[in-house]
Amino acid sequence: MEAKELIKGLEDILTGLRADPRAGELAQLLRTTCHDMNNALGTLSLEFFSVNAIVDDVSAALPPSELAELKAALLNAEGARDACEELVGVLHASARALDRTN
């Protein structure tokens, strides 16, 4: 699901939750989830940087085709990490939206 679709779906649900007395609990749960995911994404960010640096260091010793494959795999994984960051942003926005309604 695209982030925009997710935002739309969440907005619909949040509208229905505004009157629920437990909306605050949900907002807190979302914030905790975002925090934990940001920790994991922080680790990924540092590790990708380290792995890229190592790949650059050993690139001369690798066959060009394998180096290209390795770099493509890293790029793909970094794209997946970026997608996760975007989704965390969506969850965080949902928590803020719930806060505003309580």
Place this chain on the structure above:
Amino acid sequence: MAFMREIQVSSQTSIASPGATVVIVDDDASFVNALARMVSERRPDARVLTALDGFAGGMLVAAERPDLLLLDVHMNGMDGVEVCRRIRANVELASVQIVILSGHLTPESESELRRLGVLNCFHKPVPPQRIHALLHEHLPPRLMAGEETPSGS
């Protein structure tokens, strides 16, 4: 001293040298490992010490008086804001530079942390280039091989 209490301190020393000292306090062990490795790689002359909770981190800071503290906020037990308060209440730790690396910061906690004199607040995930920049900006210049340790350090 505010942090002196009988507890187990979870810390490790990766490199012992007369250079700068960096303390990392975060309850996410994976992040701590990655960050400690990055700091050691960037500044091999530095001692990198770590703790996995606020109280242990505060004790480590009180004992080691690091040049730079990289501190998380949301941790079980003592959180990063309270760690900062206790450090700032101790005049002997006035020279410790504090940078916040947090997965979630409210405007209120960020405001309180800045009032307590932290140098900067970063939201995770922090771009590695920012980590490099803050090490460059806030650590004493790297000692070269054979160079004398500055007196008093």
